[in-house]
Amino acid sequence: MNNVVPLNKWNDTSFYSNLAFLEYGIKERHHKRVIEDIVLKPFEDSYFCVMKGYEEALTDKYGDYMQLPPEKDRICKHDFNKHFWK
Numbered sequence: 001m002n003n004v005v006p007l008n009k010w011n012d013t014s015f016y017s018n019l020a021f022l023e024y025g026i027k028e029r030h031h032k033r034v035i036e037d038i039v040l041k042p043f044e045d046s047y048f049c050v051m052k053g054y055e056e057a058l059t060d061k062y063g064d065y066m067q068l069p070p071e072k073d074r075i076c077k078h079d080f081n082k083h084f085w086k
Contacts, residue, residue: 013032014031014032015029015030015031015032028061030053030056030057030060031053031056033053034051034052034053034054034056034057035051035052035053035057036052036053037051037052037053038050038051038052039051039052041054
């Protein structure tokens, strides 16, 4: 795997893409400034490292990500429930 050559070098590109999950198509593409810096964010009684541009990435992908979708659209898109739910 050491001989894999990236298609673009980090300094020669402005965007990155999430290629693991492509459900959102072009919305999986973000400007690299979104992940270049990390900030600490509190959650309950701990702090976690989060990409500095998390709000930009979430807004690009989901729109108003703080607004719940209509109740009819609140469905699980993952199949892990059938494996772990008892």
